[in-house]
Amino acid sequence: MRLRRIGRIARWEVTKGAGTLDRKTVFALVVLALLVGVVGVSAFDDGGGLEDGIYVVGVDAESAEGDPYRQVVAASPEFRLEETTITAFRLGESDADVFVGGPRLLESDGSTKGDAAYAAFRDAIERYNYESMLAEPDEAAAFPVTVSVQYQERAPASADGSGSGDASSGGFDGSGAEGGAGSGGAPDGASSGSGEGGGLGIPDVGGGLGERIEAGTPSALSPPFPFGPLILAFLFVVPMNFVIQAYGSTILDERIKRRGELLLVSPASRYEIVAGKTLPYLLGLVAIVVVLAVALEGGVLSVLGALPIALVFLAATFVGAMLARSFKELTFVTVAISVFMTTYTFVPAIFTEVTAIALISPLTIVVMDLQGESVTLGQYLFSTGPFYLVAAVLFLLGIGLYREEDMFAQKAIPAKVVDALVSRLHGYRSVPLLSILFVPFVFVGQLLAVALLFPAPEALALPLLLVFAAAIEELAKSIHVYAGIARSRFDASLRTALVLGVLSGGGFFVGEKLTHAVQFVGLPDLPAGQVVFGQALTSDPLLVLALFLVPLVVHATTATISAIGASYGRTQYAAAFVLATLLHAGYNLGVILLVV
Amino acid sequence: MIEVSNLRKEYGGFVAVEDSTFSVARGEVFGVVGPNGAGKTTTLKTLAGLIEPTAGTATVAGLPAGDPETAAILGFLPEESPLYEEMTATAYLEFFADLYDVPRAVARERIAETLDRLDLEHRERRIGNMSKGMKRKVAIARALVNDPEVLIFDEPASGLDPLTTNYIVEFTRELSEAGKTVVFSAHNLFHVESICDRVIIMADGNIVARGSLEEIREAHGGTTYHVYATVETAVGVAVRENGHVRHTVSDMDAVDDVRRRVETEGGRVVDIQTHTPSLEEIFLDVARREEAR
Numbered sequence: 068m069r070l071r072r073i074g075r076i077a078r079w080e081v082t083k084g085a086g087t088l089d090r091k092t093v094f095a096l097v098v099l100a101l102l103v104g105v106v107g108v109s110a111f112d113d114g115g116g117l118e119d120g121i122y123v124v125g126v127d128a129e130s131a132e133g134d135p136y137r138q139v140v141a142a143s144p145e146f147r148l149e150e151t152t153i154t155a156f157r158l159g160e161s162d163a164d165v166f167v168g169g170p171r172l173l174e175s176d177g178s179t180k181g182d183a184a185y186a187a188f189r190d191a192i193e194r195y196n197y198e199s200m201l202a203e204p205d206e207a208a209a210f211p212v213t214v215s216v217q218y219q220e221r222a223p224a225s226a227d228g229s230g231s232g233d234a235s236s237g238g239f240d241g242s243g244a245e246g247g248a249g250s251g252g253a254p255d256g257a258s259s260g261s262g263e264g265g266g267l268g269i270p271d272v273g274g275g276l277g278e279r280i281e282a283g284t285p286s287a288l289s290p291p292f293p294f295g296p297l298i299l300a301f302l303f304v305v306p307m308n309f310v311i312q313a314y315g316s317t318i319l320d321e322r323i324k325r326r327g328e329l330l331l332v333s334p335a336s337r338y339e340i341v342a343g344k345t346l347p348y349l350l351g352l353v354a355i356v357v358v359l360a361v362a363l364e365g366g367v368l369s370v371l372g373a374l375p376i377a378l379v380f381l382a383a384t385f386v387g388a389m390l391a392r393s394f395k396e397l398t399f400v401t402v403a404i405s406v407f408m409t410t411y412t413f414v415p416a417i418f419t420e421v422t423a424i425a426l427i428s429p430l431t432i433v434v435m436d437l438q439g440e441s442v443t444l445g446q447y448l449f450s451t452g453p454f455y456l457v458a459a460v461l462f463l464l465g466i467g468l469y470r471e472e473d474m475f476a477q478k479a480i481p482a483k484v485v486d487a488l489v490s491r492l493h494g495y496r497s498v499p500l501l502s503i504l505f506v507p508f509v510f511v512g513q514l515l516a517v518a519l520l521f522p523a524p525e526a527l528a529l530p531l532l533l534v535f536a537a538a539i540e541e542l543a544k545s546i547h548v549y550a551g552i553a554r555s556r557f558d559a560s561l562r563t564a565l566v567l568g569v570l571s572g573g574g575f576f577v578g579e580k581l582t583h584a585v586q587f588v589g590l591p592d593l594p595a596g597q598v599v600f601g602q603a604l605t606s607d608p609l610l611v612l613a614l615f616l617v618p619l620v621v622h623a624t625t626a627t628i629s630a631i632g633a634s635y636g637r638t639q640y641a642a643a644f645v646l647a648t649l650l651h652a653g654y655n656l657g658v659i660l661l662v663v
Numbered sequence: 664m665i666e667v668s669n670l671r672k673e674y675g676g677f678v679a680v681e682d683s684t685f686s687v688a689r690g691e692v693f694g695v696v697g698p699n700g701a702g703k704t705t706t707l708k709t710l711a712g713l714i715e716p717t718a719g720t721a722t723v724a725g726l727p728a729g730d731p732e733t734a735a736i737l738g739f740l741p742e743e744s745p746l747y748e749e750m751t752a753t754a755y756l757e758f759f760a761d762l763y764d765v766p767r768a769v770a771r772e773r774i775a776e777t778l779d780r781l782d783l784e785h786r787e788r789r790i791g792n793m794s795k796g797m798k799r800k801v802a803i804a805r806a807l808v809n810d811p812e813v814l815i816f817d818e819p820a821s822g823l824d825p826l827t828t829n830y831i832v833e834f835t836r837e838l839s840e841a842g843k844t845v846v847f848s849a850h851n852l853f854h855v856e857s858i859c860d861r862v863i864i865m866a867d868g869n870i871v872a873r874g875s876l877e878e879i880r881e882a883h884g885g886t887t888y889h890v891y892a893t894v895e896t897a898v899g900v901a902v903r904e905n906g907h908v909r910h911t912v913s914d915m916d917a918v919d920d921v922r923r924r925v926e927t928e929g930g931r932v933v934d935i936q937t938h939t940p941s942l943e944e945i946f947l948d949v950a951r952r953e954e955a956r
Contacts, residue, residue: 075761083750083758325745329805332711333762334734471713472674 072335076343077350080317120147122184125156125163135195136167142198143191146184297416299363300433303373304412306355308405311384314348318388319397322474337469341462345381352377365437371447372432375454376412380404382461389468389487390480415518424521426450427514453514456507463504467491488550498548498567499574502626505543506578512539529659537651540579541644544571544622545629549640552633564634568627575626576619625651664689664813664844665710669719672705679705681868682719687846687861689812692839694859695848696942698950701865703848704742707817710846711739723813735763738806742818744798748791752783752801755790756808763809770808777804781834796827803831807838814838814845820854832858852943862942864949871949876942883945887938888912890921894930907933 124140128150140146151161153168156176164184166174173188175181203209321327321344330340353374360369387400415428419438425431429451435442467490468474473483491501516535520528548567551557557567625647632643665687672680680702687693695703708714709721712729721728724736747755753774760770778786781800785793790801799819806814816835820828832854839845839858849855855862856876864872864879872879880886890910895901898921899912910921922932940948 072762072764075758079758083747083754325741325743326747328713328741328745329739329759330762331713332734332737332739333759334731334764335762336731470715471708472715476674 069339072339073343073346076330076335076340077346080344081347119144121145122165122180122187123147123149123163124184124188125149125151125161125166127168128152130168136192139188139191139195142195145187146191297413297419297434299365299437300369300416300430301413302359302363303356303369303433304376304409304430307352307377307380308409310348310352310355311380311401311404314345314381315384315388315391315397315401316394317344318385319391319394322388323394325475327469327474328471331469331471331474337466341385341466341469345385345462348381349377352381363437365433368436368442368447369433372429372436372451375429375451375458376408378458379454379461380408382458382465383408386461386465386468386487389465389473390483392477392480411515424514424518427453427511427518429454453507453511456504457511460504460507463491464488485550485553488547489554489556492547492551492556495566495570498551498570499577501547502544502571502574503578505547506575509539509543509579533652533655533659534648537655538648540575540622541625541629541647541651544575544626545633545640545644545647547571548626548630549633549637552630553637559634561631561634564630565627568630569623571630572621572623572626573619576622579618579622621651621654664691664724665693665846666722667706667710667719668721670706670709670716670721671718672702672709672714673717678868680709680716683865683868683870684719685863685870685873687844689844690839690842691860692835692845692847692858694855694862695846695865696852696855696862696946697865700867702868703865704817706865707739707815707846707848708741711737711815713739735809736812738809738811738814740802740806740814740816740819742821744802746790746798746801746805749789751789752778752786752793752804755801756804759805760808765809773810774804774808777807780837782830796823799823799827799831803834812844814843816845817848818850819847820849820851828854852941852946856942864946866950871952872945879942879945880940883940883948887940888915888918889934889936889938890918890925890932891934891936892921892925892930892932894925894928896921896924896928898924911938 122145124136124146126134126137126140126148130137137148140148149161149163151163151166153166153172153174155161156163156166156174159176164176164178164181165188166172166176167188173185175185200209321330327340331337335343353370356370356373356377360366360373363369383404384401387404388397391397391400412428412430415425416430416434418425419431419434426446426449432442432447432450464487467487468483470490473486478486488501491497513532513536516532520532548557548564548571551567552559552564557563628647628650629640629643632646633640667683667685670680670683671678683702683706695706697703705714709716710723710728712734715729723733726733750758756774756778757767757770760767760774765773778800781804783797783800783804785797790798793801803819806816814835819835820831823831828851835845835847836858847855847859859876861875862873862879863870872882874882888911890899890912891904891907892910893907895908896910899910899917902909902911912918912921918935925932
């Protein structure tokens with residue numbers, strides 16, 4: 068690949084339509100972007116100020132300046148003070164919605180707004196009191212009762228539905244607010260974070276790791292839920308959903324209008340064309356991520372955590388745009404990608420402080436970085452490695468379709484998928500290689516299954532995982548073999564099917580060993596993880612070797628069954644695939660029974 | 664310059680081109696004609712490296728079609744002109760010149776020269792705002808931006824008015840005179856006949872006729888003689904036309920035979936004409952025969 072040519076295509080991708088915007092439109096877009104940015108930051112920083120001065124609080128004109136109610140009004144931006152008298156208030160000669168006077172007089176004017184002002188003012192008084200207590204130098208006097216709270220790691224639900232936690236198994240200590248960036252939680256449990264250093268503060272509901280001593284009321288206690296950092300980390304994913312719309316459109320546009328044909332006859336390779344067309348969108352996303360990281364006081368780790376997500380967003384969109392036959396289909400594809408990717412990255416990150424499963428999402432790395440936590444290289448690789456690999460494989464498969472016959476023809480999607488796979492088959496050696504390349508997909512699929520099923524009772528989760536884990540592995544071992552036979556890359560003889568099955572199973576076995584990366588984060592400690600990833604059964608070297616090789620035999624056998632089915636046709640392949648899956652699931656069950 | 668050997672292309676179960684073999688010499692203008700679905704475009708796209716053959720080989724200047732080095736010496740003009748309509752003609756051509764690694768100064772000079780020859784005005788106008796003929800000229804200029812040795816023109820005048828069509832045909836002739844090898848496909852067989860040195864006629868994925876126009880005519884009957892008489896004889900093929908009987912025969916001996924018989928039967932010969940079949944007539948004849956099979 069020639070970088071100069073990629074750069075030229077990338078520059079063209081950016082500038083080809085630039086001239087269609089006149090100066091007024093550009094100016095309007097810049098103003099709009101600035102407006103959205105300013106309003107967004109302002110709203111995030113102080114709630115937007117939309118409620119400032121919304122309620123008018125009448126205070127007795129003769130009350131002293133030091134009257135605590137006046138202080139409450141001054142401390143709460145939603146209130147505006149008006150000096151009046153109770154008589155004037157009751158006669159409706161005042162603008163006040165509520166009137167306060169003396170220690171027990173808080174009165175609404177009877178209107179709906181007045182009642183709302185009444186409730187809001189009561190909350191404001193409580194908040195004011197709480198903050199006054201926090202400011203009290205003698206903490207013991209303000210909060211005479213001390214409660215120790217220890218959070219424990221959630222144990223997965225057992226078969227009978229009961230869960231148990233073991234305090235000694237490394238639960239999370241600490242409660243309420245994290246130290247550092249923000250202040251304590253408010254009585255109502257809402258965030259009241261106010262960042263340091265002039266940047267956007269990270270609201271601190273939920274606790275970080277380690278033990279802290281916090282003052283507060285019981286209602287201020289909250290589980291270790293990184294709400295603030297999570298929301299901020301989510302901001303990294305939001306722009307990706309928009310950028311893929313433009314990226315998918317430009318790829319499909321080349322196909323629908325057949326404009327890509329002339330690029331294909333040029334000396335530029337399809338790798339260079341795709342790289343050049345993708346680069347501006349990737350760089351754009353990286354720029355957005357960097358700006359967000361700086362604005363949110365994140366570090367390089369935030370960028371490195373978001374980068375693989377951006378890559379998978381783009382790679383999945385690229386493949387989707389290569390498969391879609393119309394902009395209507397593309398819309399469906401991009402929405403599906405948005406929903407799946409956002410769910411896959413966001414939901415696990417919710418459990419950042421709870422379980423290692425959270426690390427299946429690179430967004431967890433961003434959350435950890437925003438919380439100021441350190442991340443080990445193993446954690447980073449575990450979290451992002453599958454994403455990088457999945458993105459690479461998706462791009463490779465998509466590039467396999469970046470040719471005249473698939474770009475401009477109205478082929479059925481399954482036929483295109485088969486074409487994409489066949490484009491990577493160059494003889495027998497490609498078969499084990501593709502099996503290896505599919506391991507990240509298997510890994511991601513199995514991790515997702517573990518994440519989705521770990522809260523479920525084991526009686527339900529384990530059988531489902533057994534079958535799913537087997538099915539996804541069998542698919543990864545057989546789909547390219549089927550494609551190769553279907554497109555006559557390999558002859559449909561029994562001998563060839565045997566060779567292909569053994570090669571595919573062997574390749575997958577090698578790739579599967581890469582999943583031992585999960586050992587870095589202890590995922591196999593979970594029962595659900597054991598089903599999928601297994602665990603050591605013995606320390607006897609010979610037995611260890613035998614057990615090491617048994618999966619090889621299983622993989623080769625089941626892959627051969629599918630390959631033989633594929634050599635007879637599509638229906639036979641489907642039947643053989645089911646048989647292989649059941650055999651594989653039976654093997655998995657045997658392993659589990661040995662472990663238990 | 665171009666060698667195609669046992670070329671076969673299948674799409675699923677459909678055979679688009681079946682065992683096609685031909686060669687094109689350097690500097691030759693080579694025509695590919697045939698009805699819709701005959702396999703012309705598939706053949707041309709295979710030469711351009713867009714389509715991978717199912718079997719057989721296609722080489723250009725000794726290099727496999729589709730090789731980046733082949734692409735560098737090749738100019739391809741597809742039947743439709745899928746241009747980037749938001750770009751100006753100049754920007755569009757400069758972009759493609761960059762892709763072909765043409766030095767910027769050389770590219771500018773070449774683009775200006777080509778557009779002058781094509782008589783294209785409004786070069787800074789966005790392509791989307793150009794007429795169909797102007798767009799076609801931009802597409803032709805793009806195919807020439809790398810000063811290719813081989814040009815593959817698929818229906819270059821498709822859908823254009825007669826004036827622009829003649830302009831493009833003449834331009835193709837100029838390219839040929841400048842030493843370019845041109846593979847040319849067109850529905851308008853008059854144009855093919857007027858500029859092509861050799862031709863293949865394709866039908867249902869097969870080459871059904873090949874050679875120079877003279878050779879093809881020879882193979883399909885060559886020159887015939889039309890003897891118009893007042894009475895019908897048993898010689899040749901007799902057809903009534905404009906009140907006379909037209910006898911079509913293949914040589915002068917047959918003409919003499921017709922004349923003698925007409926006189927014997929008391930009639931007289933009104934006119935004798937030689938007839939050279941056009942490529943279109945041969946093409947229609949071939950197409951009919953293929954359809955009958």
